[in-house]
Amino acid sequence: MRNFLCVSLILILISACSPVRQTAGTDPLTGKLNSPSPCFNGTFEKALYKATLDIKKQHMSGFLLIKKISDSVLRIVFANEIGMTLFDFGFHANEFKVHYVFEPMDRKLLLRLFEKDFRQLIFDVKPGNSNPIMKTQIQIECQAGLVPGKIKISNPGIKMNLDLRLISQ
């Protein structure tokens, strides 16, 4: 636990000290979100998933909507069943925008993990960070030309699991 705290603190300090935020998965020439994952190819527009999110002992569930706004902007919104938004992230060409995050989830490390995991899922970006805390496992069931039906994202380092089941597209 102490190790985890130390690593978290170091990660937070590193991220806080970085003068320029490098975002993987964008084309430096066009600024477009490139290399889409074969499961979220160029024709992808939107997908609505039933979602369960476990972070340590905290269990949350609801809807997760992934929507392409333009060639360079993608939004991911998670709301619980009653409709309360838990997070709303924007993936722009050169930045990750937190439009809203429910206060208890507003933790720098967690937000960095979400950013990294979703970029890895949607844009097939290979993670550059070899830190075990930031290691992500993604299981995805998809057929060519179809939006993935089931997705499982795990971050064993912080005991985070996100399960997605397609409702509509």
Place this chain on the structure above:
Amino acid sequence: MIKLLFTIIISGLMQAAIAQHNPMQKKDADRVKQYITEATIKITTIQSEFIQEKELSVLSEKIISKGIFYFKKERQLRWEYLDPFKYLIIINNDNLLVRDDNKENRFNLQSNKVFREINKIIMGAVQGTLMNDVKNFKSSIYDENSFYLCKLIPLNSKVKESISEIWLYFNKNDYTVDELELRESSGDYTRISFVSKQLNPPLSDEKFSVR
């Protein structure tokens, strides 16, 4: 002459618009509140289907879910989503059960302040008694064509972060809640419409079992 006519029409339209968006005078609002309170006293159980629309204004998206809810005085509620997924919430006095797919979670409402607040809001919203909670909400009532609209602004800053306003739409015939809207500061909202509502049907306690 045309200019004058134009001015009169415009100012008339503006007045109509202003009138529509002004809350009722205190005396009239108190009278409506009194009718609602009287109607609430007569209610011991409610059973209703509901349609929930979550509006994501920036994304121009609506997420629609449907289900059924049961309420029994004083503090028993079964809120069950049936489509497009199954999800169940049961509140039985101080006990809360949440069933999501095969996973069940039980909580004691007294142990958690957030749950206590949410419980109070849900119970008050379905019964329509929330506007009497002057300690936690600032309320105003609007007389619309076919309903009374009660707008509630939470006074608690923590609640306000998630819900900026709660709108309750009261039926003018029986003074019960036909629709409720939970509005967020981003402009998004969740609208819950009650359909096929039954007042005072017999409801067994088993429906509210958290065991």
